[in-house]
Amino acid sequence: MTWIKENYFLSFFVAGSIAFIMFIIISKSFSTDESQHINIEQGDSLWELAHEYGVNEDKKVWINKVMAMNNLKDEHIKAGEILKIPANEKSYHFDNETELAGDTK
16 A cells, blocks of 8 residues: 555556546447448349348438448449448338248248
8 A cells, every 4th residue: 555655646547547448448339330231142232232221211322322431433242242331220021911821832
């Protein structure tokens, strides 16, 4: 305890450093990044992704945003690429047909 009293400036430095690191860690965890990343699979196109993820806006506008976010020069994407897209909830298109047990399509 005597050492801490004699070296109070060092104690303040260590406590301040710990507080600063905790602040950085906490602020990173509450990041408000308005995007998400998706992995492109074989057969994917920006138009299909716009239909799936760009629920609330015009498909062409959504595609232009994605192209700008990923520095794409055209609308061609390849399987295996990882694209950053605007963070919207994925739309699920349900088939509302009634299906009885034993029915086959």
